[in-house]
Amino acid sequence: SRELFVSTFEKIRENFRETFRRLFEGGKADIFLDEGQDVLEAGIDIVARPPGKEPRSISLLSGGERTMTAVALLFAIYKAKPSPFCLLDEVDAALDEANVERFATLVHEYSTESQFIIITHNKRTMSAADTIFGVSMPERGVSRRLAVRLEDVGDNGEIRAA
Amino acid sequence: SRELFVSTFEKIRENFRETFRRLFEGGKADIFLDEGQDVLEAGIDIVARPPGKEPRSISLLSGGERTMTAVALLFAIYKAKPSPFCLLDEVDAALDEANVERFATLVHEYSTESQFIIITHNKRTMSAADTIFGVSMPERGVSRRLAVRLEDVGDNGEIRAA
Amino acid sequence: MRLKSLRLHGFKSFALRTEFTFPEGLTCIVGPNGCGKSNVVDAIKWVLGEQRPTALRGSEMQDVIFGGTAARKPVGMAEVTLVFDNANRTIDVDWTEVEVTRRVYRDGSSEYLLNRSRCRLRDLRELLMDTGSGQGAMTIMEQGKIDQILREGHQERRAVFEEAA
Amino acid sequence: MRLKSLRLHGFKSFALRTEFTFPEGLTCIVGPNGCGKSNVVDAIKWVLGEQRPTALRGSEMQDVIFGGTAARKPVGMAEVTLVFDNANRTIDVDWTEVEVTRRVYRDGSSEYLLNRSRCRLRDLRELLMDTGSGQGAMTIMEQGKIDQILREGHQERRAVFEEAA
């Protein structure tokens, strides 16, 4: 229905503005329904401006800035309708350490509301976890699970034998 | 011409088999011209089998395995016709530390033949460099170059003030 | 409603029975390239009803059955079980624990079980539909595709918003 | 033939004259997200003749002109100069150093210079064509797109092979 979509859209929009500002420690982002189309069919446009920079097309953003913007939007949608669990697969791959820090802190907060399962190679992300599972292939081609403690993980994310 | 393409293709194929085996420390990979088509028009198929695993579609490979396979093929093409310089932008993003090690060692060898300019957040990749340039934005939105020594780089790739 | 545990047997690289028990909060899965981490995500998507083999990186559904290694034969069936804690009755059934199982065989035929009795895929889907964990409703950010929502056309992007409405 | 140096002025985030001097061997460029590293790659592609704004992440060529920040005005022109060491006469000209410059203005007009005298884009392209550093011939692996060659159709992939032949 029309009202349901518009009210959900407005909620997501507010979440997005806030989550973006949180992940970028400033800046400004927004989403818009394309003009001239019926609300039930209009496409959705995204603008994002990291702090101190001028607004320009999101295609000109850097790899890490695009990851942070996409994460802000996906979590804005999540917050409008939280799912009981979230699966994140190497979302932090393009992020520098300052951004991983902000990302991990945010996810840690959300994890009190929903269960999070996060695949990562990054030690800072792992340090936000309540539990760490290792997957390895002692026999090639055959996966096994192993318990891993944060102390067993090297600075570069590799699992050292406990 | 027909002979030129076929001989180049065979050279790239041999390079690919060898570079793949080098990056995976084993396994097997190959490229094929699609059957039933003229050599001057046939598409190109790729198969890759990491060591100990069974051959299956390259879509089923993991993120890191796909990076290593793509790098092996792109370098196989490079070796058939070396360009004077190569630009690699965060190629190591999906790689674990063991794979970064093999990648960095390979690139280091090639860098005696061609100039390499590599963008990375990874400290092991940086340690293979003859020179490291930092780029930063002390004034937001305005890039500057700064000289960086390996000792100035934190374990997680961040640049600490010298 | 939350996940309690995931059991894989013969699913992709998990040739052997393997179980993950998920606590509250944040769980990280770590390990070297190619060891099976994303296969765990595929398993969860699959047991919750993913029907497109391409969404699991394959070309047909049988691609998820363990296909053997240089040293071990392929198997004939893949099975994944996901156990939910239903103490809040988020899932509209009388059990405090809900077990969803899916199997696929080499001939392509699939079986679905709800608390160990056979059911149809549509029964599972109806059950999960309003819980936010139906396939399509849960929040998944896939490896290498996080910025897809930025790259998509304005119309494709809308589908994600409509899910939330 | 090798690169000696790269100078950027008004190109994307490089508002100020900035110079990179490249030694032999392996040079790494490092820094935080969004600080300008990939813009350096864009600058090299652009000065060597890249004509598609989308290949530089923009929608029109003027997108590469420094567009200002909250604290600094936009500028009217972007300029990039790439200096080659030509001691081996790989480039078929009589100079031991070859300087290629490209400029673009707000009205979209472009200028090309070869050792500081005006030339046309096609002169540059012909000059660089057999050196392996013509745009399309050099080895570039782009951020987030490394596995594109695996994802491409069999026919699109062929183009890369034909370049090498």
Ligand SMILES: Nc1ncnc2c1ncn2[C@@H]1O[C@H](COP(=O)(O)OP(=O)(O)OP(=O)(O)O)[C@@H](O)[C@H]1O
């Ligand atoms: N049906 C199957 N049988 C056996 N092995 C399979 C099957 N399908 C996929 N695999 C294997 O699973 C591996 C991929 O696992 P996965 O994608 O989970 O890796 P990963 O841990 O996520 O690695 P990365 O860190 O590189 O992303 C591949 O090597 C692939 O060959």
Ligand SMILES: Nc1ncnc2c1ncn2[C@@H]1O[C@H](COP(=O)(O)OP(=O)(O)OP(=O)(O)O)[C@@H](O)[C@H]1O
């Ligand atoms: N015309 C322009 N004027 C000013 N700034 C620009 C212009 N075009 C792009 N930028 C800015 O350049 C930044 C992107 O730089 P770049 O892609 O080089 O980052 P990066 O160092 O590669 O980061 P990452 O590690 O995240 O990939 C963006 O913040 C973008 O706003």
Ligand SMILES: [Mg+2]
């Ligand atoms: Mg993976």
Ligand SMILES: [Mg+2]
């Ligand atoms: Mg970049």
